[in-house]
Amino acid sequence: MYGSLKTLVVSRDQGLLRQIEDALSGTLGRNLRTRLVVNGHTDPLHGVDFPCDVLVLHLGATWQEELESLVRMKPDARPGLIVVGDASSTQAMRLSMQAGARDFLPLPLVAEDLIDALARTALDQKGALDERRTRVTTVINSKGGAGATLIAANIAHMMSAVSDRAVALIDMDIQFGTLPLYLDLYPQRGLSQVLAQISDLDSVALDTFFVKHGSGVHVLGHTGDNSLHVEEVPASAIDRLLEIISERHEEIVIDLPRRIDAASVAAIERSDRVVLVVQQSLTTLRDASRLLSILRKDLAVARDRICVVVNRYDKGAAVTLKDIEKALSTSDLVQVPNDFRVVSDCINTGAPLYDYARSAPVTRSLLALQNRLIGKGEAASDKISLGGRLAGMLKMRASDGQ
Ligand SMILES: Nc1ncnc2c1ncn2[C@@H]1O[C@H](COP(=O)(O)OP(=O)(O)O)[C@@H](O)[C@H]1O
Numbered sequence: 182m183y184g185s186l187k188t189l190v191v192s193r194d195q196g197l198l199r200q201i202e203d204a205l206s207g208t209l210g211r212n213l214r215t216r217l218v219v220n221g222h223t224d225p226l227h228g229v230d231f232p233c234d235v236l237v238l239h240l241g242a243t244w245q246e247e248l249e250s251l252v253r254m255k256p257d258a259r260p261g262l263i264v265v266g267d268a269s270s271t272q273a274m275r276l277s278m279q280a281g282a283r284d285f286l287p288l289p290l291v292a293e294d295l296i297d298a299l300a301r302t303a304l305d306q307k308g309a310l311d312e313r314r315t316r317v318t319t320v321i322n323s324k325g326g327a328g329a330t331l332i333a334a335n336i337a338h339m340m341s342a343v344s345d346r347a348v349a350l351i352d353m354d355i356q357f358g359t360l361p362l363y364l365d366l367y368p369q370r371g372l373s374q375v376l377a378q379i380s381d382l383d384s385v386a387l388d389t390f391f392v393k394h395g396s397g398v399h400v401l402g403h404t405g406d407n408s409l410h411v412e413e414v415p416a417s418a419i420d421r422l423l424e425i426i427s428e429r430h431e432e433i434v435i436d437l438p439r440r441i442d443a444a445s446v447a448a449i450e451r452s453d454r455v456v457l458v459v460q461q462s463l464t465t466l467r468d469a470s471r472l473l474s475i476l477r478k479d480l481a482v483a484r485d486r487i488c489v490v491v492n493r494y495d496k497g498a499a500v501t502l503k504d505i506e507k508a509l510s511t512s513d514l515v516q517v518p519n520d521f522r523v524v525s526d527c528i529n530t531g532a533p534l535y536d537y538a539r540s541a542p543v544t545r546s547l548l549a550l551q552n553r554l555i556g557k558g559e560a561a562s563d564k565i566s567l568g569g570r571l572a573g574m575l576k577m578r579a580s581d582g583q
Pocket residue numbers: 322324325326327328329330331332458492493494517518519520521522524525528543
């Protein structure tokens with residue numbers, strides 16, 4: 182249950198780190214990192230590039246400074262905190278509470294207590310993590326060329342490279358899909374071959390159909406020799422495909438061709454978010470409005486699951502944001518600027534935007550979109566209501582007369 186928590190353990194004691202690794206690595210796998218502090222910095226998160234959900238902090242000789250540096254962090258930027266230390270120190274407990282600790286585990290550490298504390302943290306963060314159920318994000322264009330493939334490929338890349346998620350990216354355009362090229366990948370096998378034997382596949386066998394990008398993104402695309410005759414894909418095959426992919430991935434991003442058939446309906450129904458990509462042109466808007474109406478009315482996709490992106494946004498264009506808001510009856514538009522040079526360089530070389538032009542406005546806007554899609558910044562309230570258990574422990578301590 183806590184296996185999906187990205188957990189960082191910081192200690193000055195190699196033996197304790199080993200004990201914790203032995204106890205947790207089976208369940209946490211790649212979600213566990215340990216850090217041996219040798220000297221120097223008192224901020225336990227200094228220089229850490231691991232976006233952790235939970236910090237297990239073993240208090241060292243400089244425990245006061247260590248906790249104070251966590252107290253100074255914004256509560257919503259702090260990971261969940263489990264402190265391991267000398268339980269006879271009321272001062273350490275109090276400061277731990279101020280730092281947002283969920284639990285204070287005494288020494289010598291009992292591994293089962295730590296596992297219980299992690300399990301409770303996973304429960305506490307259930308809203309934030311949604312138990313890390315695999316999230317499906319589908320990107321669909323309102324007209325060919327609107328930018329769906331560019332956006333799908335790049336947000337998937339960012340989910341892996343920036344947010345450290347296990348990401349699968351699927352090109353569902355069986356006939357004309359070219360998504361792998363956006364990441365300089367050339368699959369030998371792809372979605373058509375997977376769908377042909379979907380009932381016999383499990384997640385181990387499926388793994389061999391993915392092409393793997395250096396960032397860690399697993400791409401299911403096409404071989405390039407797409408046949409003229411494309412079989413109708415039944416909804417059950419897409420359901421099964423998403424189910425198998427979910428076993429090994431935290432995020433699934435689907436580049437969906439603009440075609441409403443059984444397969445795309447199955448993908449949309451399973452999607453947590455549908456990103457609809459539009460541009461500022463009247464014909465695109467007309468198509469977008471029809472597509473939105475199908476999504477909202479026929480497929481019953483809730484409004485808050487649909488995210489409209491205005492790609493290649495140009496302030497001076499004849500069709501304004503207000504026009505789009507009115508036509509699509511939404512006030513929530515995400516803008517992605519036009520950047521012909523950077524985008525075409527990236528597509529031509531197969532480089533992700535985040536690698537090629539990290540600070541370009543087009544990249545920054547897609548990064549903001551990616552943050553929004555993975556829910557970064559939305560879970561702050563969960564993390565503020567900390568310390569309940571610790572406060573209870575301290576109260577007990579006070580009533581014990583300590
Ligand atoms: N924000 C942007 N700035 C500049 N060019 C873009 C932008 N987004 C897309 N393009 C261009 O539009 C073309 C179509 O993009 P693509 O993602 O393949 O569209 P779709 O998948 O919707 O058909 C690409 O060749 C790309 O060069």
